Amino acid sequence: MTDGETATSDLRFEPPASGSWGIDAVHFPRPATLYWAETHPAAIKRGVQDFTAFYGMLLDAIETAYVNGFSYTTMRPVGPEEIPARIKRAEEVFDGKLWREQLREWDETVKPASIAAHRALQSVDPEELDDEGLAEYLRSCSDHHSAMIVQHMRFTATAVIPTGDFLAHIGDWTGLPTADLLGLLRGASPVSAGASAELDRMVGAITQDALARELLESDGDPAAVLDELRALDGEVGPAVSAYLDLVGWRLLDGFDISGPCALELPDVLLRSIRIAATAAETDTSDLEEQIAAVRGKVPEEHRGEFDELLGEAKLTYRLRDERGVFSDIWASGLMRRAALAGGRRLADRGRIAQPEHLIDASVQEMCALVTGEDGPSAEELADRADYRATHTAKDAPRTLGDPPTPPPDLSGLPPAAARVMRAMGIASGEMFGSSEAEHEEDVLHGLAASRGVYEGPARRVAGPGEFDRIQRGDVLVTESTSEAFNILLPLLGALVTDSGGLLSHSAIVAREYGIPGVVGTREATDRIADGARVRVDGDSGEVTVLG
Amino acid sequence: MSGVPVEVLKRVPLFADLNAQELERIARLFKERRFSAGETVIQQGSGAAAFFVIDSGEATVFVDGKERRVLKTGDSFGELALIDAGTRTATITAASELVCSGVTFWDFRPLVEENGVIGWKMMQALVTIFRAERGE
Amino acid sequence: MSEVVQLVDASDTSLFGSKAVGLGQALRDGLPVPPGVALSGAVVDAVAGRDEQAIEQVALWVRPLKGPLAVRSSAVDEDGAEASFAGQHLTLLNVPGADELTSALSEIWWSANSDSAITYRQRVGLFSRPSVGVVVQTLVNPETAGVMFTRNPITGADERVIEASWGLGEAVVAGRVIPDHFRLARDGEVLERVAGHKKIAFRSLPDGGTVEQDVAPELIERLCLADGQLAELNLLADRCESIYGAARDIEWAIAEKTLYLLQCRAVTRAGP
Numbered sequence: 022m023t024d025g026e027t028a029t030s031d032l033r034f035e036p037p038a039s040g041s042w043g044i045d046a047v048h049f050p051r052p053a054t055l056y057w058a059e060t061h062p063a064a065i066k067r068g069v070q071d072f073t074a075f076y077g078m079l080l081d082a083i084e085t086a087y088v089n090g091f092s093y094t095t096m097r098p099v100g101p102e103e104i105p106a107r108i109k110r111a112e113e114v115f116d117g118k119l120w121r122e123q124l125r126e127w128d129e130t131v132k133p134a135s136i137a138a139h140r141a142l143q144s145v146d147p148e149e150l151d152d153e154g155l156a157e158y159l160r161s162c163s164d165h166h167s168a169m170i171v172q173h174m175r176f177t178a179t180a181v182i183p184t185g186d187f188l189a190h191i192g193d194w195t196g197l198p199t200a201d202l203l204g205l206l207r208g209a210s211p212v213s214a215g216a217s218a219e220l221d222r223m224v225g226a227i228t229q230d231a232l233a234r235e236l237l238e239s240d241g242d243p244a245a246v247l248d249e250l251r252a253l254d255g256e257v258g259p260a261v262s263a264y265l266d267l268v269g270w271r272l273l274d275g276f277d278i279s280g281p282c283a284l285e286l287p288d289v290l291l292r293s294i295r296i297a298a299t300a301a302e303t304d305t306s307d308l309e310e311q312i313a314a315v316r317g318k319v320p321e322e323h324r325g326e327f328d329e330l331l332g333e334a335k336l337t338y339r340l341r342d343e344r345g346v347f348s349d350i351w352a353s354g355l356m357r358r359a360a361l362a363g364g365r366r367l368a369d370r371g372r373i374a375q376p377e378h379l380i381d382a383s384v385q386e387m388c389a390l391v392t393g394e395d396g397p398s399a400e401e402l403a404d405r406a407d408y409r410a411t412h413t414a415k416d417a418p419r420t421l422g423d424p425p426t427p428p429p430d431l432s433g434l435p436p437a438a439a440r441v442m443r444a445m446g447i448a449s450g451e452m453f454g455s456s457e458a459e460h461e462e463d464v465l466h467g468l469a470a471s472r473g474v475y476e477g478p479a480r481r482v483a484g485p486g487e488f489d490r491i492q493r494g495d496v497l498v499t500e501s502t503s504e505a506f507n508i509l510l511p512l513l514g515a516l517v518t519d520s521g522g523l524l525s526h527s528a529i530v531a532r533e534y535g536i537p538g539v540v541g542t543r544e545a546t547d548r549i550a551d552g553a554r555v556r557v558d559g560d561s562g563e564v565t566v567l568g
Numbered sequence: 569m570s571g572v573p574v575e576v577l578k579r580v581p582l583f584a585d586l587n588a589q590e591l592e593r594i595a596r597l598f599k600e601r602r603f604s605a606g607e608t609v610i611q612q613g614s615g616a617a618a619f620f621v622i623d624s625g626e627a628t629v630f631v632d633g634k635e636r637r638v639l640k641t642g643d644s645f646g647e648l649a650l651i652d653a654g655t656r657t658a659t660i661t662a663a664s665e666l667v668c669s670g671v672t673f674w675d676f677r678p679l680v681e682e683n684g685v686i687g688w689k690m691m692q693a694l695v696t697i698f699r700a701e702r703g704e
Numbered sequence: 705m706s707e708v709v710q711l712v713d714a715s716d717t718s719l720f721g722s723k724a725v726g727l728g729q730a731l732r733d734g735l736p737v738p739p740g741v742a743l744s745g746a747v748v749d750a751v752a753g754r755d756e757q758a759i760e761q762v763a764l765w766v767r768p769l770k771g772p773l774a775v776r777s778s779a780v781d782e783d784g785a786e787a788s789f790a791g792q793h794l795t796l797l798n799v800p801g802a803d804e805l806t807s808a809l810s811e812i813w814w815s816a817n818s819d820s821a822i823t824y825r826q827r828v829g830l831f832s833r834p835s836v837g838v839v840v841q842t843l844v845n846p847e848t849a850g851v852m853f854t855r856n857p858i859t860g861a862d863e864r865v866i867e868a869s870w871g872l873g874e875a876v877v878a879g880r881v882i883p884d885h886f887r888l889a890r891d892g893e894v895l896e897r898v899a900g901h902k903k904i905a906f907r908s909l910p911d912g913g914t915v916e917q918d919v920a921p922e923l924i925e926r927l928c929l930a931d932g933q934l935a936e937l938n939l940l941a942d943r944c945e946s947i948y949g950a951a952r953d954i955e956w957a958i959a960e961k962t963l964y965l966l967q968c969r970a971v972t973r974a975g976p
Contacts, residue, residue: 672822
């Protein structure tokens, strides 16, 4: 990735508008296509404005802008004249359980209508359209995609607020970590696990058909296997087709048309069908116990509320995935399908180098090229594709514009308004939270705080109460250290912490005592068992669990 | 003035034979120290700096991880720190809000050097411990 | 020589400790240090022993300081040793006022005379009785704060290394968050910006003490320093170095757009 590095220093990053902009590296780790950069901002803004008004939030919109293909967002608060109406609305949210209105709208109207619209577009075979027809089709797919992005955002708050509200309250009452509490919602979102009536029908058909089962397990070319399954007589063929029609044109990853659809990766698709056909029922038998256990930790006077909050969270939880899968994930796939069809046509004519390159054109450019008018050259499109492949969000500044502002103080808001903001905030954190350094199998990455390499037994010590357990030569593994830990230092072979930076107490004392130190691993206390043999490499910042 | 009353000090074996005036001198050297419940007061194996008397509250003594006894008002610990800056022989944690009076060896030592009686008493205390360890 | 002085007048390290004198010197040189009062080791000793005169004297001097207080220990003989004493001594934040100061000073006295402090001293070759002075200042309640080393402590390179997080600098000093990490060349060029994972922030409470708060999710991995602020920090590094010499360990805070210097010490053990 050396070329990308020199190219980056030529890029100029200007703030797109006033305010403080932060990069969204979680959803967009690589640059977006021009098509996406032109389509997304207006659509997402409209969708967000819809839900902020619906839920009486003091946020007007989250604005998105693409700078050199990287996604930056800023928050726009509502104007002061709007605030009274918003506050009043917020008061109605929890009393009236307003999310139920939206859920009903989704189930009864929006979702069926969207599926119908997707299927309508999907039923058109772009290969059979002439150039004018294809251009028109591209525009239809694009308009549909925009509308579906708006829709996705519209239902975001409904997907998130009851869950966030549940997490906030139960978290306060029990102190339990969010991951544990989210576990109580298991089974509430079959769509996340890929379940659907079509999947059930297909699995049912396959398990009763010996030939189908044999085919499924065969080693042949995955695309060919899928075609053969589709062609089988009896129940199987139609069931497989129905399933592939439902999921085939969904993007497998991300939102931009640059990502592949399920049908483009037949081996992934086949593997997931195999798993569905052979997997045991997911065991939710201990769920009731777990819920009871958490409920038991809630102070008695709140247990009625616990039941209510859990109920509302379970009701809306599936919307988290449904709102994407049945809206823009599908629509984006259809747009990609249309663009690839156009790309094949243009590549055949020698107008562009590869079909895939048309993904890097804007809608207008796609239509122009397909109908033989002026548009970007083959090299230009190839360059754009290359740019996206060789740059990542790490090449871009984290912020643009004004300095970032500190988190808002919710304590000054009226209770209902604060409750809405908090419910939204917590649940968003669960969605956005991610760790930058991916942990490989048994290797953790952190900051190389103090040089040297040391191997020894790990000793997990949470605080002074456990200091007795440290033996000479141990590797201390802990969340963070304080002055109280200094007593241990002469005994230690190395030091590993979850948090902290290179200038923190842990790092400084490790350097002073001349022992290898790795700080800021995030997960050391989760992933290193007490007594496990570890190698601490204070030069590379790696901690390896040896056994 | 410091928190430890003379009556409490009198019960400390090390100071049993001192007169009121001597006890008052000693009392003035002590400084109040508070620990919240669960806090480690001293840690087995760590270097030693101060000797403590409990004014109020309770503390638990652990040796090699095993609970040995509970200390209450008037009980004292850490006296070996007054003799040499060796390591603590036990871990003591506050079982409740604990108020102690403590004195470091720098503050205590001049007194011992001036007052032969205290020095003698400390040697006797050491011998008792020594004999106990030998099973006598 | 008086045992309690305005911080700007603290100049005798054998009385007030090097932290106090360092801050006093910074004030005399016009650096942006929050104003305060320096207490000598003897005064702290007396207050810890509940000497009424000493308590009165301290109260008199401290009362004019507005609002909640930051109380920092300033050990009298640390400077000679080849050690940072990092985390050895206490900083108490948001002591509400003069009345609560006595127990704060008592805690500080004990932190200097604790088993771990004494052991640490012996390890670095100090066998004398510790003496700890105290600096009492108005507490700054910052939006962003952290630490800056004016030499890279890992590589020894001539650059500024800055770690920052939301709220009070304790989050960075005590290593409670993974802070944002920046490196600047001496001329101010930004060599590196790495967002941390800043899940919590410490803030002061109106009635004393500090509270740990969760940071809003969208700010956990958002940089807390913009380039303009990095430039200001670089300038501060320049000024500190020109007055005190190279390799400084600086604690800073930004509150209401003002950059404050909270501490400036020598970096120990910088480089391979």
